[in-house]
Amino acid sequence: MLSKKTKYGLKALTFIARQEDDVPVQVGEIAKGEQIPQKFLESILLTLRKAGVLGSKKGKYGGYYLRHTPAEINMADVMRVLEGPIAMVPCVSLNFYEKCDDCVDEQECSVHKLMIQVRDSNLNVFKNTTLADLSFSE
Amino acid sequence: MLSKKTKYGLKALTFIARQEDDVPVQVGEIAKGEQIPQKFLESILLTLRKAGVLGSKKGKYGGYYLRHTPAEINMADVMRVLEGPIAMVPCVSLNFYEKCDDCVDEQECSVHKLMIQVRDSNLNVFKNTTLADLSFSE
DNA sequence: TATTATTCCTATCGATTTAATAGGAATTAC
DNA sequence: GTAATTCCTATTAAATCGATAGGAATAATA
Incomplete structure (x- = not known):
């Protein structure tokens, strides 16, 4: 949520x-x-x-x-400030990486595999959406 | 998280x-x-x-x-069971839609616009990833 | 039939997080 | 000097999360 x-x-x-x-x-x-x-x-x-x-x-x-024009403000930055890390688990976070306590082999971990994909997909959306996109009708 | x-x-x-x-x-x-x-x-x-x-x-x-083979079990179904709706806000949920109290014009709402994109992007990942993808090395 | 091992169900608890409120200090325009 | 605003810290109520407890129901097997 x-x-x-x-x-x-x-x-x-x-x-x-x-x-x-x-x-x-x-x-x-x-x-x-x-x-x-x-x-x-x-x-x-x-x-x-x-x-x-x-x-x-x-x-x-x-x-x-x-501080910048709406077109210069991207959602990746904003979301990180407001919602925290974009990754759903620390072990796939680019900016806030943390190893899992339990996880033995990160590459074999099913959660890791899935969450890498989710991160990439979300990051792609956030990076390519600016405040201008959200603020003005097209 | x-x-x-x-x-x-x-x-x-x-x-x-x-x-x-x-x-x-x-x-x-x-x-x-x-x-x-x-x-x-x-x-x-x-x-x-x-x-x-x-x-x-x-x-x-x-x-x-x-109940099914790993290749038949997709993550959209699994995530909905475990984590709840895939959408981050009810007003963009396909399966659990709810109107916002506050929001006057949904089409003009910046949150709505962004969250539609996030939903689509995540849904795409979840639908196209099966338990087989997560369970076996490629 | 008795024993053992397992899933199934309900209830509860402590800790954390979230959403909001309260009160006032610091700053600035006029 | 007054009014209006941002800034800062602390507190609180409610919700959610992660985990635990205790035992009922069910099934295999000796």
Whole structure:
């Protein structure tokens, strides 16, 4: 299951990407527009900012803005920030690899074999989908 | 993350598929061979039996066996039994569709767009991978 | 028929994760 | 100096996960 955190995060990014103006978008505005609990959204946007996806302006009339153009923001990066590793098991993760305790021969492990394929297939989707693809009708 | 339930279930299926003989395989044997808590494995194999993937023989010298040949068992079916719906959100699930509460226009929803692609890509992998692919070296 | 070994079933438990809330500090525009 | 906003930390309630416990039902075999 996709976490609410990721769902909200994606919606918020889309909301910001769809803004015409160049002024920062406020959390309250996004929360209202996308039906997201404001305090929860605050923490999510904070995470995205710390990861370098969003920038922020503090104080009155502050808010969040994209650090790059929507077409430059790919879902592999975003998903890693919001949802964690793309691989379903650590033993096939490119960025967070960990050996299984139990597994004797990784190459012979059926789970490993299957999850390698799932990882590749998902990575392909995420890498080739940008925030622009999600934000604008084609 | 892949649940332990699914991981153990896949390993157990592979273990059974690799058996030469035609005699039922006992839970204890699989648990020992694959380092899986026996009681936990019991409940998993029960689930697989109720779903029609495995058959069982009760009583002394009983155990579990595949209801079909490994080449006939595809991962889409197995994953749905063990891990639940393949889609990451109900609004893109083919077998368990549910409308989002919040979402006004499904076609315009960024999450929807992305998750459709993920579903298709995963489904493609799962449908085209059989237990035989996972169980035997090529 | 008694014994033994196995699947089958239900219930429970502890730990972890998730989703959300609370309260206020720090910062900035005006 | 005031109002509005992001930023930070802590807490909580509910759900899920992984595992365990105990025993009923069933079947082989001596």
